[in-house]
Amino acid sequence: MTKVNPTQDSPARVLGHPLFKDAPAEVARLLLRDAAVLHAEDGDTLFREGEDAVEYLYVLSGGVEVLRHTQDGLDRVFHIFRVGQLLAETAMFMTHGRYPMNARAHGDAIVLCLKRTGLQAACRIWPDLAMRLLARLSDRVYQRVNEVEWFSDSTAAQRLADYLLRLRPGEDSTVxxxxxxxxxxxxxxxxxxxxxxxxxxWVTQGRIAGARRDWILLDPAFLDDLAQPVRRRF
Structure with a gap:
């Protein structure tokens, strides 16, 4: 990984995030204090599980995946963060002060590294930010509860059907x-x-076609019918 010079629009981009939108000038200065821009190549580790959580990241380009290493040596990827998204901001408030997961570049990525101290100080002087963070964390807890229910009540086929449909861009059948x-x-x-x-x-049945990572959803209605029973209305 290498440090790179921030572009002129980098501060405006991160301050345009819903968490920080309309932040007062003093809060903006706190949030951006000592910020640094890093270029990471595909597979580079940005932080490791258990390390001191001193920074959170804003994705300027590329992607960042968060994962844990399973006992059988696999990488379980929980989420891939894309351009314009924040990650690890809630880790800045964990009592143990450590990252709960690993983060690595998904393809080449450029990230803005923001400091824990600045975020915590900004929350103290701008209650709107603290309330937005609380709402964000509450939504994530709700999402995780739904995921636990989803894993316990769904079949492997239902999970895969739902996953493939969520990858589909609009009505396009290619994922x-x-x-x-x-x-x-x-x-x-x-x-x-x-x-x-x-x-x-599903390939044999004519529901999908493709191989490895590239697939065509030939029968999205079949997949939708399969996934529908395990989806929540909200």
């Missing part, structure tokens, strides 16, 4: 998996062999 099939299996909580069998079965 590209952002994860390897082994990583996707870990993400969905299924065995790699089960995932491979499901994909092969």
């Amino acid at each position: 590209r998996l952002p994860l390897t099939q082994r990583q996707l299996a870990a993400h969905l909580g299924v065995r790699a062999e089960t995932l491979s069998r499901l994909l092969a079965d």
Whole structure:
């Protein structure tokens, strides 16, 4: 990883994030104090689970994936953050003060590294920011509760169908998996062999076509019917 000079619009871009929008000038200075821009190549580690959580990141270009290493040596990717998104901001308030996951570049990425001290100080003088962070954290807790229910009540086929449909851009039938099939299996909580069998079965049935990471959803209605029973209305 290398430090790079920030572009002129970098501060405006991060301050345009919904968490920071309309921040007073004093708050903006606190948030951007000692900020640095890093260029990371594909696979570079940005922080590791257990390290002191002193910085959170804003993605300027590329992507960043957060993951944990499973006991059987796999990487379980929880989420891939894209341009314009923040990550690890809630870790800045954890009592143990450590990152709960690993973060690494997903393709080449440029990130703005923002300091924990500035975020905490900004919350103290601008209550709107603290309230926005609380709402953001509450939404994530709700999402995680739904995910626990989703994993316990859904089948492997329902999880895969829902995942493929969420990748689809609009009404386009072409999707590209952002994860390897082994990583996707870990993400969905299924065995790699089960995932491979499901994909092969759906290819044989004419539901999908493709291989590796590139797929065409030939029968999205079938996938939608399969996933519908495990989706929540809100």
